[in-house]
Amino acid sequence: MGAGRELFARRRDGSEFQVEIGLHPTQATEGTLIMTVIVDITERKRAETELRRNREELAHAARVTTMGELAASLAHELNQPLMAILSNAQAGQRFLAAGSTDIEEIRDILRDIVRDDNRASQVIRRMRALSRKETLEFTAIDLPQLVREILLLVHSDAVLRKVRVSVEASPDLPPGRGDRVQLQQVLLNLLLNAFDAIKQRPSGEREVLVKFALDGGRMVQTSIRDSGAGVARENLNTIFQPFFTTKRDGLGMGLSISRSIIEAHGGRLWAENNPDRGATFFFTVPIAN
DSSP states (O other), rough: OOSSSSSSETTTSSSSEEEEEEEEEEEEEEEEEEEEEEEOHHHHHHHHHHHHHHHHHHHHHHHHHHHHHHHHHHHHHHHHHHHHHHHHHHHHHHHHTTTTOHHHHHHHHHHHHHHHHHHHHHHHHHHHHHOOOOOOOEEEEEEEEEEHHHHHHHHHHHHHHTEEEEEEEEEEEEEEEEHHHHHHHHHHHHHHHHHHHHHSSGGGOOOEEEEEEEEEETEEEEEEEEEEEOOOOGGGTTGSSSTSSSSOOOOOHHHHOOOOOOTTOOEEEEEEHHHHHSEEEEEEEEBBH
């Protein structure tokens, strides 16, 4: 009764509380009788709300920690446009000091300054979006575009590690449904894990492939494939448990939090070893209505 709806009952004092109502038909000599069971679920809802709040707090803490780990890479990513802005501004000053009237040259300098300023602003905006603590908001999301935004954040990290990242998606891929920031967190975590998995490979073989496809008729599947050493068979499920890590300085929370995020989205997250080399991490989210 009332499947998919929130139902409320009223106490004698007039206060309302959430309930589940079950209707069970029973055959008796008088005919069909309906046994009605009304269950007070106030405490269950309170516990679910508390669990969801704790999960969101933990996910936010993990995002902030990840951004701290990327500090050197992000500083490098910001330093490039800032240095370009300084260089162009100094060039403009020299033109003015020399009394140059080449307006077109000055216009080009200003155009370059605006472009580099926008580039730095995008990096800062994405950093703030990931580190901000907000309530969940499920919307239609272009997943290939979302991963490209994350790749802008890890661009310098990929360059420093000599990693080549490719993205494959069909043009008619439908949007997924989810919370933008939390799905960015999952993608960021899986990409950084892939980068770490291939760090011992020769520089020309450090490749990561991000691929999108339909999983059945109602889910969008994202896969992150690396060319590393793979995951020990006995650890394929253990790696998603809290505090389990194969890294020397890892906390063992990234994959656990990522799985809880994906499951809260109605999808699943798992890993498989590739037939040739490395491992692939998969996750699914529902197609947006």
